[in-house]
Amino acid sequence: MHLLLELTPRTAPSAFVNNLKTVTSRLIRKEYGEHIRRYYWHKPVFWSRSYCIISVGGAPLSVLKQYIEQQEAPE
Numbered sequence: 001m002h003l004l005l006e007l008t009p010r011t012a013p014s015a016f017v018n019n020l021k022t023v024t025s026r027l028i029r030k031e032y033g034e035h036i037r038r039y040y041w042h043k044p045v046f047w048s049r050s051y052c053i054i055s056v057g058g059a060p061l062s063v064l065k066q067y068i069e070q071q072e073a074p075e
Helices: 013-040 061-069
Strands: none
Touching: none
């Protein structure tokens, strides 16, 4: 999953990612619990603990969007 975000300097990226994963996990499990239970029944968490944050500085938005769109989907 790739996200292109603009955060204020006061927002800690790690805290943002942690909150995003927590909230989306709850919502996904609530909405699709029966379906995902077949795949995640043995896991206590939905998302892995890992993530990658890359600062892009002054790169044009069009270049960033193109990069994200060209990423291959996982097999």
